[in-house]
Amino acid sequence: MVNFGLDGRTVLVTGGASGIGRATVRLAAAGGACVAVLDADADAVARTIDELQAGGAIAAGYPVDVCEEKEIVAVVARVEEELGPIHGVVAAAGISRPKRAVSMTSREFADVIDVNLVGMFTTAAATGAVMLERGRGSFVAIGSTDSLGGHVDRTHYVASKHGVVGLVKSLALEWGPGGVRANVVAPGVVDTALLRTIHDDDSIARNFLGKIPMPRLATPEDQASAVLFLLSDAASYISGAVLPVDGGLTAGYFNTFTVS
Numbered sequence: 001m002v003n004f005g006l007d008g009r010t011v012l013v014t015g016g017a018s019g020i021g022r023a024t025v026r027l028a029a030a031g032g033a034c035v036a037v038l039d040a041d042a043d044a045v046a047r048t049i050d051e052l053q054a055g056g057a058i059a060a061g062y063p064v065d066v067c068e069e070k071e072i073v074a075v076v077a078r079v080e081e082e083l084g085p086i087h088g089v090v091a092a093a094g095i096s097r098p099k100r101a102v103s104m105t106s107r108e109f110a111d112v113i114d115v116n117l118v119g120m121f122t123t124a125a126a127t128g129a130v131m132l133e134r135g136r137g138s139f140v141a142i143g144s145t146d147s148l149g150g151h152v153d154r155t156h157y158v159a160s161k162h163g164v165v166g167l168v169k170s171l172a173l174e175w176g177p178g179g180v181r182a183n184v185v186a187p188g189v190v191d192t193a194l195l196r197t198i199h200d201d202d203s204i205a206r207n208f209l210g211k212i213p214m215p216r217l218a219t220p221e222d223q224a225s226a227v228l229f230l231l232s233d234a235a236s237y238i239s240g241a242v243l244p245v246d247g248g249l250t251a252g253y254f255n256t257f258t259v260s
């Protein structure tokens, strides 16, 4: 296993009870980090913490909705009390609710923006404040290849994920002088619950597999190792970057490729 040098450091992960967030929590804990798992799904938080503690990890769970600003601020203070000063933050909480723009209400549009972008801002503001006090830290936002281009049935999701890039680039400017870095990991198509609630095997084969130069779905672990790199001191001069972890999906002008 790659050593990301996070031993004894506290890492806070929103959306940490499933998919990319959970894989990140597991990998950080396996490297000796103290992990704080924040997620709206209380049962999944309990299951994740049980599994981590059974493996000997120092881990604490916080069932919380990233849209609840006061609760997020309170949880950040509790994490610092219970696990120690926060070194790294991963904002992975997110939702996707595919729908055509012309059938969508503004409330449905705003609901996705609220979780994916406003919730990300709330997480960043609350954790950035404490990391800046110490002049050290790293924030990693989970964007998407939908941070880089459009997607049918995803106007709200794409708008939120483009917003994540603007948010993080601006944080990199604000926080750089204070010693805190901010970056985006932009996953391609990752095999998680979020994907499986939208696509079955046939739909995955039809929509994605022939379009990804590395012809497989990403695993949550593919994303977690990129996230941990950006949290680590190996990335100490990287800030404001957007790192696609997409098997080459966004490398070309066309989203399809041919094999001669």
Ligand SMILES: NC(=O)c1ccc[n+]([C@@H]2O[C@H](COP(=O)([O-])OP(=O)(O)OC[C@H]3O[C@@H](n4cnc5c(N)ncnc54)[C@H](O)[C@@H]3O)[C@@H](O)[C@H]2O)c1
Binding pocket: 014, 015, 016, 017, 018, 019, 020, 021, 038, 039, 040, 041, 044, 064, 065, 066, 067, 091, 092, 093, 094, 095, 096, 115, 119, 142, 143, 144, 145, 186, 187, 188, 189, 190, 191, 192, 193, 194, 195
């Ligand atoms: N799966 C993919 O193909 C893919 C691709 C690109 C980007 N992403 C992004 O990766 C991130 C993680 O997605 P995933 O695929 O692991 O999905 P997932 O559904 O497995 O995990 C998302 C987690 O976020 C939590 N969550 C949702 N709303 C929340 C809220 N308001 N407050 C707190 N927690 C909340 C859920 O309970 C869940 O545990 C998301 O931001 C998603 O947009 C996923």
